[in-house]
Amino acid sequence: MDVQDDLFDTKVAGVNKATAAIDHAVILCLADYSTTPQTRHVILAVYVSLVLYNAMNDVRWSIIQSLSLVVLWACFYSNGDFSLMSLYGTYLITKMTLMTFGNASLWVTIPGVRFDARSIVLGNFELAAYVLSWAGLSLTGWILKYFTRPFQRVPAVGQAIIATILVQIMVIGIDKTSSSTRQRARQSQNLNDQRRVSDDEIDENTLLMYARGGELSSGKTIRLVRLLPRSDGEETRCEMVDRDLEKVFGDYEAISYTWGNAKEQAIIQMDGRLVRVPRKVFEMLRALRHAGRPRMLWIDNLCINQADTNEKSHQITLMRHIYYRAITVIIWLDPSPDTTVAIDLLVEIASSRGLTGVQGSFLYGQRDQQQRLLALARLIENDYFNRLWVVQEIASARNLQVLCGAQSIQWEDLSFVLRFMGNPDMLRSLQRTEEMGVVACNQDSLRHATTLIATKASISRGISSSLAFVLCNYRSLKCKDPRDKVYGLLGLVRNIDHPLIRPDYNKSEIQVYKDVAKYVFTVEKTSRKLLALPFAGVGHCRRLQELPSWVPDWASNARRKHTEDEDKTQVDGRPSPNQSNFSYHIQPWSNYGNITDIMKPDQADFRPTGLTFGYQAALDTEADIKLVGDDVLGIRGFVVDEIQSLTSVFDIPFDETMRISHTIMTLAMLAWFEEAETLAFNVPSPYPTGQSIEDVVWRTMIGDRLLEADDSQVVRPAPSDYGLIYQDYKQAAIGLRRACSIMNMETVSEMRDIWYEMFVQIIGGGSVFKILVEVLCGRSGHTNVWRLITTGTKFANDGTLRPHFPRVCGDAEFWAGRFEELCENEETKELVATLVELFGVFLPEHSSDNSPKEARRDHFDDGGRDNNAEAADTTLEQKLAGMARLGPAISRFSEGLRISFERRLCMTKKGYVGLVPPLTHVGDLVTIFHGGDAPYLVRPETRLETQPVVEGEVGIIHGRLVGECYMHGMMDGEMVGLKETSLWFHLT
Structure with missing residues (x-):
């Protein structure tokens, strides 16, 4: 050849x-x-x-x-x-x-x-x-x-x-x-x-790409790709050149992208040879070619010999500098069929910088905007925002350009829209879709994207965080190699160079994770020594069973399989770390509202910053940690209680794309509420904190903390009024269960969608009458609801027959008049009565006496039909208005419940109620480690070792770390008086 x-x-x-x-x-x-x-x-x-x-x-x-x-x-x-x-x-x-x-x-x-x-x-x-x-x-x-x-x-x-x-x-x-x-x-x-060249020959040529310049396993030399100009019909042609990194400031562009499916490949010409590259790289090169001049690029897949572990280990230590020295970092987002629609909406939102979340929810939450909102959701769901490596690539860049296929987006516009879509009101617009044929946005992608923006802002100001912090903060991002969960984040930490964490792809992932755990627990100079400990423990399923219990498995995303015996669980094999981690799998209590350590430009070390609004189980005690052996970690602490009984695991049946019907989620929450109340019957009264058992239960479910309305900080303890929200939430779930018993799931989903449309109109100052008229005239697209309300009427016998719908839109008074006509018309007033009955099914059967008056109007009698259209609608509109005002509070309470996902409720021997990891066992010890923000569970292998009593000696318990937990009444230092009974816990 x-x-x-x-x-x-x-x-x-x-x-x-x-x-x-x-x-x-x-x-x-x-x-x-x-x-x-x-x-x-x-x-x-x-x-x-x-x-x-x-x-x-x-x-x-x-x-x-x-x-x-x-x-x-x-x-x-x-x-x-x-x-x-x-x-x-x-x-x-x-x-x-x-x-x-x-x-x-x-x-x-x-x-x-x-x-x-x-x-x-x-x-x-x-x-x-x-x-x-x-x-x-x-x-x-x-x-x-x-x-x-x-x-x-x-x-x-x-x-x-x-x-x-x-x-x-x-x-x-x-x-x-x-x-x-x-x-x-x-x-x-x-x-x-193509007919003559064999795969072996092309693979050989692929390796020969790196032969001319030699290995780059030391020094400051990097490779650049000179992308030659395009000409009609020619293949993609490149040249590989070696350059001294210190002499190429602003002489090239760096690409930030996702690798995609490595099995899909294409052929380019590199230095006159045909070589095989990933199809994603091929498509980028073709799109980035200039017409009349070459273009100098740095692309990790081409510029680093991926088959040379020594070279990879060395080159990734230079990546922060490579992206910083590039004249521009090009963010490449994979286009979709509706990319143009998404970018049009993005530009439209970005040009309205004064738009509030409520206004955006009203403008873009309506049905005629769903397809546009869906297109933008797909853009946000781009896998790029879930990739771990892009964090330091974006953070290090001096200039950013965003390309989505042939279309360009300003980084400032993209940043603004991502933050705007993270507003709670806009999130409700993204979440509303149910089984209506429109897919809700994966909140993980949105959360990752906004985290990238915040990181970029911090790095631009010269602020660096500890390695433990970045490992915890970005653990849900994806990478192909599990070791990159550590190596891909080193560029975010200044003044970090230690043999334990130096990139070395000759190490196994088990050794990498053990070494980084030793570093963050015993070497790193931070005030929060236990920051990474909540991500360790055998209480959650882990990919690497060989790891010591105190070593976090940073690439773990395994979920538990439920069996008939809840105490017997197994891991779903060993899934690839290139999957999205479940955001609810581990949400550490320690990370809510607590201070963290940062390093500012004028500092040489990490110092605590911020105020403490979170948990302080160990108060001001100082962490005491030491390595006892290669696989044993010693931590000082004291035992406070023991697990006596457990509920089942609060499991939310998300699909593989992390989506779920809101109806199914609400029903799952109702089952969880009922099981929690069953546990509450066995809790001794009075509770140690003096609170009612009902208060203890709902506060435990949300960790007794909520976010403020603007999501700016944690509020602890949760406001007492949220006990009423809990009651409303539970009653609404009961109503939903009742609805599911008399109508199919599709109809239930459409009714919930109609509710949301009416909420949007109320929030935006519109009229619910418009939505009601659309539904009653069969114009809203809710085919199952239309079929149900027309059963037994003349409209049911003719698939095309519909009540008259006005061609010209008017104001609120116009729609109110049109609705009144439908109520008085003999042919359609029965449709109105049936629709009102359907609404009644979803309303709570009773409400608390202490609830807000405007939010808790008397509802319709389930057994009768109210033909007084004006009175009926006034009552319905008042109900909707009251529920709309409660909407933000309900959303925050619902968000608070996420902390319970994949956890169990428990009761201890001393009568405390808590939330514990899913693989907790009866008999596990509730322990508070010195310097810890929350209690931990330890599974003892032996009880306290009895030694001759010698003054100054401390007892030792050998065991395995189960994980962090929430114990209501132990989260603010109530148990610190027991610190005089401190022990050494030797965790294996």
């Missing part, structure tokens, strides 16, 4: 060089025989300037060629009637001498030039073509001179202009002809290559 390909390339190169020789000779010959001596001086000056301008193509010969022409020009300048052809001939003789006597030394002594037989052959062929073309045209020059005598009477400037135009036309024609010939030849050759 190599011999045939080189032979073909030699033929094509020969044609190219011969064509160039003829072009040069024709230009000079026309100039020589059709212009005056003065004009020839001008043309020669222009020619020398063009040669110097094109010096980037071949610096060596361009310098020699230009100097030779300038010297010879000066020699002949005294002779006013000099001949360009004779001058050119002298230059060719000079060049022939250089190539004949200095060829080898010239090519060997100039750095970076390959000395091979093919180059010499092509060089001699090129010289021969130039000499022959010069000789041939010199012999026929007298003919041109005879026929161009009239032209010489034109002024010199006019001669130069006319000669230049004629020459350019001829050159363009010759170039197009030769280019077309070369293109057809290359296409034919590519077809032959």
